[in-house]
Amino acid sequence: MKGKIRLGGFKASSVADGPGIRSVLFFQGCERQCNGCHNPGLQPGKGGRVLSPSAATDWLVKECHNRKLTISGGEPLEQREGLMQLVDALSALNFDICLYTGYETEQVPSEIVKNLRYLKTGQYRKNLSSTKRFVGSDNQRFFEIIQGGCTPCLREI
């Protein structure tokens, strides 16, 4: 699906998907099949709404009023090229972007990290259920990303 992204949903307002009041954009499709997945409807790589990253950007400018956006899924990094284009375009418009992924921290491309404010990493594990904020299981990690130096600095919170 070159040049397009498949989206599974949008929540206008949430306080559970990163700090502050944020909108949440859900990517459609995830191959992980975690036991106890909270979003099984977002696992199939079919359905949802297919848009170009630029059309999704235009739409988000209208729908995400405070420009604080969490990108979740599904697994956004399974659509790496489109995700990168989307994050680039939103960052140029000063969006405050949080990415939720099941990948490990070191697997997230630096081209994406450089445009993020927050990052949640690690696969959901039902047997490690967590009470920590912004994660589902204790193995997952949540970072604030300090930009401005030669490379982004990740501060775990």
Ligand code: SF4
């Ligand atoms: S990574 Fe997330 S969306 Fe994918 S199966 Fe696991 S819990 Fe579900």
